[in-house]
Amino acid sequence: MAVSERQTLGRDLALYILARFGLIAVVAAVLVWAQVPLLVAVAVGIVVGLPVGLLAFRGLNARVTAGLAARNERRAQERAKLRAELREAE
Numbered sequence: 001m002a003v004s005e006r007q008t009l010g011r012d013l014a015l016y017i018l019a020r021f022g023l024i025a026v027v028a029a030v031l032v033w034a035q036v037p038l039l040v041a042v043a044v045g046i047v048v049g050l051p052v053g054l055l056a057f058r059g060l061n062a063r064v065t066a067g068l069a070a071r072n073e074r075r076a077q078e079r080a081k082l083r084a085e086l087r088e089a090e
Contacts (some may be wrong), residue, residue, distance in 0.1 A: 009067035016060045023056065024049035 028045035032038055054061065 009064070009071065012060060012063045012067060012087065016057060020050065020053040023053045025051050027052075039055050 024042075024045040025044075027049045028041040031041035031044055036044070060080075
């Protein structure tokens with residue numbers, strides 16, 4: 001994997017995680033502001049924020065998924081190449 005591709009995947013993954021956690025925090029903060037107890041607000045924030053994050057950050061999710069798929073494909077090709085080399089060495 002090229003360094004720029006690795007950095008791009010890492011950046012996209014970090015942004016996606018931060019965005020999802022940020023959404024949970026916003027939902028929880030709104031509920032706390034509405035006089036809901038903190039623990040309940042965080043629980044509702046998780047239950048509501050995670051599915052909404054899938055929809056709200058769909059483009060970022062697609063980039064992360066594509067990057068992970070490309071990385072997994074390269075790793076599978078490298079593994080197959082190493083196995084072929086091992087078979088030749090035997």
